Amino acid sequence: MSPRANAVTLTGVRAGYGATPVLSETNLTLASGECLAVTGPNGGGKSTLLGLLVGLLRPFTGQVEIHGSSPRRARGRIGYLPQAARLDLEFPLTVRDLTAMGRLRSTWLPQRLRAADRAAVADLLRWVGLAELAARPVAALSTGQRRRVLLARALATEPDLLVLDEPEAGIDAESAERLQQLLSSLIGSMTVVVASHDIEGIATLATCGVTVDHGLTPWSGNGGQDEPSRGVGDPPDETDGRFPEHAGAIGGSV
Numbered sequence: 428m429s430p431r432a433n434a435v436t437l438t439g440v441r442a443g444y445g446a447t448p449v450l451s452e453t454n455l456t457l458a459s460g461e462c463l464a465v466t467g468p469n470g471g472g473k474s475t476l477l478g479l480l481v482g483l484l485r486p487f488t489g490q491v492e493i494h495g496s497s498p499r500r501a502r503g504r505i506g507y508l509p510q511a512a513r514l515d516l517e518f519p520l521t522v523r524d525l526t527a528m529g530r531l532r533s534t535w536l537p538q539r540l541r542a543a544d545r546a547a548v549a550d551l552l553r554w555v556g557l558a559e560l561a562a563r564p565v566a567a568l569s570t571g572q573r574r575r576v577l578l579a580r581a582l583a584t585e586p587d588l589l590v591l592d593e594p595e596a597g598i599d600a601e602s603a604e605r606l607q608q609l610l611s612s613l614i615g616s617m618t619v620v621v622a623s624h625d626i627e628g629i630a631t632l633a634t635c636g637v638t639v640d641h642g643l644t645p646w647s648g649n650g651g652q653d654e655p656s657r658g659v660g661d662p663p664d665e666t667d668g669r670f671p672e673h674a675g676a677i678g679g680s681v
């Protein structure tokens with residue numbers, strides 16, 4: 428099998444807020460097309476790790492590379508679904524407008540959407556099951572519908588790397604299942620990083636996983652048979668050791 432280019436590389440990263448580090452000496456590599464599950468306790472540093480990947484946070488020391496570039500340079504290749512709690516969606520944008528923002532190449536130049544952009548937005552809204560709500564203000568959506576429109580916006584950028592921060596947070600079982608189906612249909616077509624507390628759900632999607640608790644620990648359980656650097660294997664105990672068959676076929680490393 429030919430080696431694949433790394434989508435994500437973190438080398439010796441130390442990062443946090445103010446002068447306080449959350450992550451120290453953090454290393455991670457993720458090959459293109461993998462789906463990395465990011466789990467761990469509240470405050471462990473999952474969103475911090477994701478913030479580094481999308482360029483919202485710069486490391487104190489060390490290097491973050493997305494397809495060989497800095498996250499800021501690579502931002503056109505990254506789709507990001509932020510954590511729900513960090514978003515204020517009470518502005519008067521419609522579902523269609525918010526999704527279309529993902530098609531804009533910059534946020535400060537006045538731009539017109541081309542017909543192809545409008546068609547892509549309509550396709551995405553159909554795909555996430557929100558076509559009929561396209562003209563509705565985002566503020567009038569339910570939590571699950573908001574997660575889906577934000578997923579559509581993240582995908583509207585046609586990303587090589589999709590970064591999702593707790594996509595299942597605050598949504599009902601039916602919406603969670605729909606999200607799960609949407610995500611599973613993306614696996615393999617792009618690199619995906621998903622932070623989640625739904626360990627069982629994420630384990631069915633992911634090709635590899637890490638637990639983040641002020642450092643990164645790969646999900647292990649392969650009896651040390653793999654190369655020590657590979658971050659693939661069984662999920663943490665909460666899943667009864669279930670992990671999809673394709674896990675380990677392609678691997679991340681920490």
Ligand SMILES: Nc1ncnc2c1ncn2[C@@H]1O[C@H](COP(=O)(O)OP(=O)(O)OP(=O)(O)O)[C@@H](O)[C@H]1O
Nearest residue numbers: 444445449467468469470471472473474475476639
């Ligand atoms: N903007 C910020 N300024 C200062 N400290 C922050 C900031 N954001 C996060 N922290 C701190 O950094 C640490 C890691 O937070 P982070 O949000 O990355 O954790 P998390 O694993 O995503 O948590 P959760 O599961 O609760 O979402 C926590 O101690 C948190 O209080």
